[in-house]
Amino acid sequence: MALGLASGCGTQDVSAGAGGRDTVTYWLWDANQLPAYEACAKDFEQQHPGLDVKITQMGWEDYWTKLASSFIAGTQPDVFTNHVQKFTQFVDLKVLAPLDELPLTRKIEDSAYQPGLGAAWKGQDGHRYGAPKDWDTxxxxxxxxxxxxxxxxxxxxxxxxxxxxxxxxxxxxxxxxxxxxxxxxxxxxxxxxxxxxxxxxxxxxxxxxxxxxxxxxxxxxxxxxxxxxxxxxxxxxxxxxxxxxxxxxxxxxxxxxxxxxxxxxxxxxxxxxxxxxxxxxxxxxxxxxxxxxxxxxxxxxxxxxxxxxxxxxxxxxMNGLADSISKHARNKKGAERWVAYLASDACQKTVGQYGIVFPATKGGTDAAVAAYAEQGIDVMAFTRPVADRTTFSFPITAxxxxxxxxxxxxxxxxxxxxxxxxxxxxxxxxxxxxxxx
Structure with missing residues (x-):
């Protein structure tokens, strides 16, 4: 798997790699989570021979500036980590692909994730634009x-x-x-x-x-x-x-x-x-x-x-991140497969085992709690509110x-x-x- 550094957006078409292998480009901002997603990408590539995931990680401020620029320049990633604070802007700009219209990602059900996480990623038109990824309190x-x-x-x-x-x-x-x-x-x-x-x-x-x-x-x-x-x-x-x-x-x-x-x-x-x-x-x-x-x-x-x-x-x-597919992704099919995998319990359990964030699925959350416990860290103050339903969401508006x-x-x-x-x-x-x- 190739790892892209935060040196710029890049202008070349990377949908096809060496030897005819297809590449899915994926952007995220959290360096701490990078190893976990590298592990997910490795497993994904083994399950999908001929398909590579190229991950680009950059800091929070650079991330949003370069992402906005990439949509203008046509160099946007196939898939990117999205935040509800930014989500509505991208919906307004019509740069996101409706996941419920794609064969694999349309199978995403709100019930598979912690309460409220799935609903937050639906636009005013009722379409889903983000696959739940993790949550925080x-x-x-x-x-x-x-x-x-x-x-x-x-x-x-x-x-x-x-x-x-x-x-x-x-x-x-x-x-x-x-x-x-x-x-x-x-x-x-x-x-x-x-x-x-x-x-x-x-x-x-x-x-x-x-x-x-x-x-x-x-x-x-x-x-x-x-x-x-x-x-x-x-x-x-x-x-x-x-x-x-x-x-x-x-x-x-x-x-x-x-x-x-x-x-x-x-x-x-x-x-x-x-x-x-x-x-x-x-x-x-x-x-x-x-x-x-x-x-x-x-x-x-x-x-x-x-x-x-x-x-x-x-x-x-309770904030929940998600993975979104660019409307004009160069590798739409590969992007769909990658997002479906990112949203799966398999990938989210892998991420949970790194003890960095709480993944969106219940299995992923349990894996994270166990990982923190092994490090001697009690996370009840963060997980109990979810169980008690005393959480509320970011304001989501135009x-x-x-x-x-x-x-x-x-x-x-x-x-x-x-x-x-x-x-x-x-x-x-x-x-x-x-x-x-």
Whole structure:
């Protein structure tokens, strides 16, 4: 199998390889998952003599830029890993092949995957444009040593509650985990919020339009939802009082000195780096970061579920990736066979055995849980919400890029500059105008 490096899109027709062998080109962004998909490709090629899979891996930012350029230049991959945040844009551009119209991929059934993953990849026209691949949820990673010093156990952190009035036991815990340069904790007299040594909660920027690893769990557990419908909504709810109250409370943690300030975040100083360096005691982050957090030297990491909200329920965003076929794939037949295999329990169990992500099929998920257990990693905080059905999806609507473009500066203005949350009402009106045109 040939491995393409992230050096560019390439312009040559690679549908036919040396010796008359057919090639399927496949793009993905996660370097950690590359070995697992190389293993799947090897097995696939053995099952399909004469068919090769050429995998190209590149970083997240480069990935989407080069993918968009490739559709314009006609150099797009046959198959690529897709994200629901980008999915609707590709549907609007009509560059995806409907999988339910192809003989092999039309057999994909939602029931074969974890609840909700299959439905997320259907367009407004009812066609399926993505084969479920894996999923992730959000939980609280924390430094066990710092938690123990604060008198907090894993069980304590796993039963926290919150509300937008006083923050509940969640805010109390985050405040107690916070320590200023004089050794005074955030909930003790004399705490200096201007000179903090260890923040109770790491920053991960403003959250843009979805707040996946920032405020989404709080908003959902307060009973709020992004749009008027679970999928393909036509009206956003960022102006609602419930959402504004959540955002005001969440970013208010930074004003109190418990949440690291916006300026502390950068691509090289994400939540994992802050916890790893000891400048933050805990971080809300996704299951795709399990190996990263547990791989940090000198830091014993624990995990806890997101807190129980005013509704009496927990909530965590469940994002699911998928594999899509380009509408004008050069090797359409090969692409169809490859995607059908990627969506199969066989490939997803292989991926699960690498203990990097949770594959979409139930068998694949079980394989991943077992792989993590062999490494001594408890992943209950991520899997229990799926079993309990306390998950919710990314907002899936048209105009996703425009919504992002409007919400990103609005949320950063609140976080970084202390702008009033009432400004979200105006931003929400601008967003909803997109759907009235």
């Amino acid at each position: 959000i939980a609280l990673f924390f430094n066990k040593k710092m938690a123990a010093a604060a008198g907090l156990s894993t069980a304590d952190l796993d039963r926290l509650t919150w509300n937008p009035e006083d923050g509940g036991t969640f805010e109390k815990a985050i405040a107690h985990l916070t320590v200023d340069v004089h050794g005074v904790r955030g909930d003790e007299p004399g705490f200096d919020r201007e000179h903090v040594k260890v923040y109770g909660l790491a920053t991960n920027d403003g959250g843009d339009a979805d707040g996946q690893t920032q405020w989404s769990s709080f908003a959902a557990s307060a009973g709020w939802q992004y749009t008027d419908r679970k999928t393909w909504g036509t009206h956003y709810n960022y102006g609602q009082k419930t959402f504004r109250d959540v955002v005001d409370w969440y970013f208010g943690l930074a004003k109190k000195g418990y949440l690291a300030p916006f300026k502390n975040y950068s691509e090289t100083n994400g939540p994992e780096a802050q916890v790893g360096s000891g400048t933050a005691a805990a971080a809300l982050h996704g299951s795709w970061m399990i190996k990263t957090f547990h791989g940090m030297k000198g830091v014993d990491i624990g995990t806890a579920r997101t807190p129980i909200g005013p509704t009496g329920e927990r909530a965590t965003m 105009h996703a890029a425009d919504v992002y473009g409007l919400m990103r500066p609005a949320m950063q203005d609140i976080y970084a500059n202390g702008a009033a949350v009432s400004s979200l009402t105006r931003t929400n009106r601008q967003i909803n105008l997109l759907f009235s045109q």
